[in-house]
Amino acid sequence: MRQLVKDGILYGIHWTGLMPVFRRLFAGRAVIVMFHEIQRDFRQELMTGTSVDLFQHSLEWLQRQGWHIVSLDQCLQALARNEPNSSRYAVVTFDDGYRDVRSVALPLLERNKTPFTVYVPTGAPTRAMKTWWLGLRELFRRENHVAIDPMEAAFDCPDFLSKRAGLKTATQWVHEDYRRASLLERTFHKYRISLSALNDAYFLDEQELQDLARHPLASIGAHTASHAALATLDSSSARAELEDNRKYLETLIELPVRHLAYPYGGARACGPREYHLAELAGFSTAVTTRKGHLGDGSLNRFALPRIGVGCHLEARMSFEANVNGVHEAGARLGAARL
Secondary structure: OHHHHHHHHHHHHHHOOOHHHHHHHHOOOEEEEEEOOEEOOOOOOOOOOEEHHHHHHHHHHHHHOOEEEOOHHHHHHHHHHOOOOOOEEEEEEEEOOEOHHHHHHHHHHHHOOOOEEEEEOOOOOOOOOOOHHHHHHHHHHHOOEEEEHHHOEEEEOOOHHHHHHHHHHHHHHHHHOHHHHHHHHHHHHHOOOOHHHHHHHHEOOHHHHHHHHOOOOEEEEEOOOOOOOHHHOOHHHHHHHHHHHHHHHHHHHOOOOOEEEOOOOOOOOOOHHHHHHHHHOOOOEEEOOOOOOEOOOOOOOOOEOOEEOOOOOOHHHHHHHHHOOHHHHHHHHHHHHO
8 A cells, every 4th residue: 555655646746747856856966776686587586676677777767867877986986076066976786696687787787888886795606695585486486375384374376466465475574573584494495495596596606706896897895794684693793794795705806895785774784883883894885775865965984875776566667756856855854744
C-alpha cells in the first residue's frame, strides 16, 4: 500500500511537469547512485537487481539532465571548491562485486565513458561469503512450496508473483535483525542450496577483479571482509572487518583502496561508531544506503548518502524523482511538521 501511495505521488509530479521545479529547488550539487546486479533476465532473477534497460536509461538520463558523471574523488574535489553556479555531478557505484558488472554493465559504461566504483567484500571473490539473499532467491525460484522454520512461516508460491512476494517477506525478516541470517543455514541445507556455488556463479573471481581494477574507468572500494552488518559486531571485530578487507583488496589488485561502502548501509547496520571506525581504518570516504544528495556545505565523508536504483515496477520514475530532489522535499516537509 505504501508503495502504491508513493507511486501515485510520483505519477502526479511527473504528469504535471513539476520535476524541473523540484530539481531547481531541492536537488543538491551531487548524487551518488547505487546499483547492485545488472540483470539480463530481470524476471528470471525475480526482479532483485536492475534491468539492463533501466541501467542504460539511468546513465543516459543523467547526462541528458545535465549531471556530469565523474569519479567519487572528482566529485568531492569539485564540491570542496564551492564554485558558484557550477555543474551538478553524479557518481556511479556498484555494491558486492557481481560478475555482471563486468559482463553486462561495463560495455554500457564504456560507451558512455562513465567512471564507476565497485565495492567488494573479501568473501565474494574468495567464495566464503554467507550470501543469504542469494540463497533465498534461489530457494523461491526453485521451489513452489517453501518452509522457513526460523520464521515459523511457509509459502505457497507456484507462480512469479507469489515467489516474488514470498522472497520479499523473507528478505524483510532478515533486514529487521541481521543476526537472523545465520538461522537460515539449516533451511538452505534442507533444500540443498549451496551458497558457495551461488557465489561462484554470481561474483567476480580474483582474476576477474584484478582485470577490472586495471580498467581506466574503474575504481575498487572496500565492503568489509564478510559483508557483516557492522553495528551488530563489537568494535574490535568491526574494525577487523574493515582492515582485513582493505588489506586483502590492496594485496590482490596492487592499488590503494581508499573508499568504503557499509554493508546494508542503513541505521540498523551503521552509525556514528562505524563512521569513526572507517576513519580509523584509513579510508577517505564511506557511503551508506540512506537517501540524500551532496551539497556544497560540510560533508561527513564517512556517512555519504546514496540514491539506489530500485527493482519495483516504477523504479525508473522513482529514480528520476529522487535525483530531482523529491525525497529531499519530503524530508524537509516532514521536519517542518515536527
